[in-house]
Amino acid sequence: MLAIGEFSRLTHLSVRTLRRYHDAGLLEPATVDPASGYRYYSADQIPTAQVIHRLRELDVPLPDVARIVRSPDPGDRAELVAGHLRRLEDQLAATREAVASLRRLLHPDPPPLQVRLRAVPATPVAAVAGVVDLDGVLAWYAGAMAELDAVVAEPEGPPGGLYDNALFETGRGHVLVYRRTAGPTAGGRVHPVTLPAVELAVTTHAGPHDDIDVTYGELGAWVVANGLAVAGPVRESYPVGPRDTDDPAAWRTEIGWPVFPMAAR
Amino acid sequence: MLAIGEFSRLTHLSVRTLRRYHDAGLLEPATVDPASGYRYYSADQIPTAQVIHRLRELDVPLPDVARIVRSPDPGDRAELVAGHLRRLEDQLAATREAVASLRRLLHPDPPPLQVRLRAVPATPVAAVAGVVDLDGVLAWYAGAMAELDAVVAEPEGPPGGLYDNALFETGRGHVLVYRRTAGPTAGGRVHPVTLPAVELAVTTHAGPHDDIDVTYGELGAWVVANGLAVAGPVRESYPVGPRDTDDPAAWRTEIGWPVFPMAAR
DNA sequence: CTGGACCCTCTCCCCGGGGGAGGGTGCAGA
DNA sequence: TCTGCACCCTCCCCCGGGGAGAGGGTCCAG
Missing domain, CATH: 1.10.1660.10 (Multidrug-efflux Transporter Regulator; Chain: A; Domain 2)
Structure with missing residues (x-):
């Protein structure tokens, strides 16, 4: 003893x-x-x-x-340990990406940001909606998009999503992913939804999503400089995304932020 | 605004x-x-x-x-960032080593631990001593050993060190590194010291130091099983160390823990 | 029997936020 | 000009994994 x-x-x-x-x-x-x-x-x-x-x-x-x-069973124990090692891997990947993004921030090579204003009419789509945690949004997106693909026979244009501001502010919020289509729009979690008409400030983010907030910031600065104010939910669509290529550098993400004249808030 | x-x-x-x-x-x-x-x-x-x-x-x-x-100067700023990135690298290396050590612990391939009792007489040495933080002990060791090498012309046997228990318990403690020699034993921070006579429980740790506490634990278990108790400071010596090879798997570290009969504490 | 090393519990502190209470402000529509 | 409501303010408590120290009990060798 x-x-x-x-x-x-x-x-x-x-x-x-x-x-x-x-x-x-x-x-x-x-x-x-x-x-x-x-x-x-x-x-x-x-x-x-x-x-x-x-x-x-x-x-x-x-x-x-x-x-x-x-845990008495060595198998269970090994499984638990392996799970944590996977978590470490993910963390390591996130760290690497943050480092890369930091380098890009500190040594900027800024292509001028193309922002356009676009009046979007009300649009009927097939959609999956839910309340999601920020951490789980990627997994949720993959599942929802798979269901959409199963239901929507003839999609038109790239897939997209609407993201509530609360998602970024409190880490949890409403998310809606959609496809435009002339075909069926219901089945499983998929329901027909009509996206409301809005005026959008639109730009395109190139590359992986780790520094997408930089584009958000530039878009916001442009909006403010043009006497406008933003209000959620933000719309993203994915002309080139993980569904199309494994190379994140090739991804293209269109960001559309609903805008109002400053005074009209 | x-x-x-x-x-x-x-x-x-x-x-x-x-x-x-x-x-x-x-x-x-x-x-x-x-x-x-x-x-x-x-x-x-x-x-x-x-x-x-x-x-x-x-x-x-x-x-x-x-x-x-x-920081106004971009150079300074880059330097600060680079410093933190180095810190991240170190942390990453430590994580990798902890994972490796954990694997060794969970899938042990234990060569039986050779423990010997050795009565060590009082030994005159050339030594550098100081109070060191656990984090800084490696850097301190390198500096002290360099000074020893500069002063001690004809070393005998491998270099070694004495480590106060407080170093592991509170993260800060007395450390003394030494070389045995028949030559000069003073200069700079180097002073002659006579290590007291002790009875040591001695074993050798093979490989990098990341799981040296496992060997410490096995040594301690052996000591306890043999009706003995340990007391600091622990002595280590380095027959094969970073000075000899860059391959940590080849390192050999001799650990000597002063022991007393249980009753004699 | 005594002294000192050892052990106990308890409370407070650190970081970088999250959550909520309770109350003041700014502004658009009526 | 008033009202309602979204927005903003400060203040306090919570988390995890310890570190620091206070104040007091225990063990054991001399």
Whole structure:
């Protein structure tokens, strides 16, 4: 039986951290003296402590660590770990993209932004709508678009979507993806919808979506400079997207932001 | 002039976050109405907001972001950014190593640990000592060892170090690195020191230092199983180290932990 | 039996936000 | 000019994974 200080020395985990792991139900001492509250660990808990240490170095949240070290089946455990490694991969990809986008921001090579005003009439479309978290929007988009493809036999023009401002402001909001078509417009989650008529400020973003907010910002600056104000929901359409090519640099995203004269807000 | 909500829509930064950035002195509104406290932004602050956004995606702390966006000289700014990118690289390397170490832990292929007890007599050495942070210990070690090499003409045996337990427990502690020699033992930070006689439990760790705590743990378990207790400072020596080869898998680190009979603590 | 190392619980602090309460402002339509 | 409502303000509490320290109990060797 090892007192907490001794166990700390053997595992390179601080005494404080060991106590926290006990409170979190993550690493229970082998025995606890009921009179004094002293924690006593056994030497064969050392490997467990080391696994915990590694998982924490990978920023796995404590509750997930608890699930991993407590799961009895090594298969389940491996699966949980693999899931977290995938999460790390995604994070790494996001980091790389942020670095690239930062470089583009700091060393700009700005092609002048083409903004046009376009009066869009009310448009009937086949649509899938829902309330979505910002993190899950990509997955939701893929699923919704697959359903649209299954239902809409003869699409016209590129697919598109409407995104509520709340999605960017609070991380959750209404999203609607649509296809224009002369054919059927209902089935499963797909329903016919008529997009309202609006005046749009339209521009096209080229490349991956990691720095699409830059284009949003430039579009917004143009709108403001022209005495207009924006109001959601924003419309995007995807003349060239992940459905068309695997090369994000080739993507083209048309952004249409409903505008009003400043005074008419 | 844009109200905060409008600016939020143009930058995809939440209203809350914009207010926080104002409070942190990171992104000052162009004007603030002294009567109402309303913040008003100008459209040409959008690029700055986007740079901040990217830096935050890279987990650059707010004070550092403030330094970057406020530094007038683009060269300085690039240097600050580059520094953070280096930090990200290091972090990435650490993550990779933790993943590798975790795999080794979960799929162990354990060569049986060779532990020997060795009575070490008092030993005169040339040494550099200091109080070091755990993060900086590698850099400190490199500097100290370079000074030792400059002073000690004829070293005997591998270099070594003594590490206070506090280094692992509180992240800061006494460290002493030494070389045995029959030659000079003083110069610069180098001073003659006599390491006290101790009884050591000794084993050798093979490979990079990322999972050296596993060997520490196994050594500790062996010590406990043999009715002994450990006490610092730990001694390490480096028969094969970064000085000898660039391949961390070839490194050999001898760990000697002072031991006492359990009862004699 | 005593001193000192060790251990206990408790509270407060850090970061970068999110959530909500409670109240003041700006502006368009009536 | 009034009213309603969207917008804005400040202030406080919450999260996770610890670090720091206060104040007090416990263990054990000399």
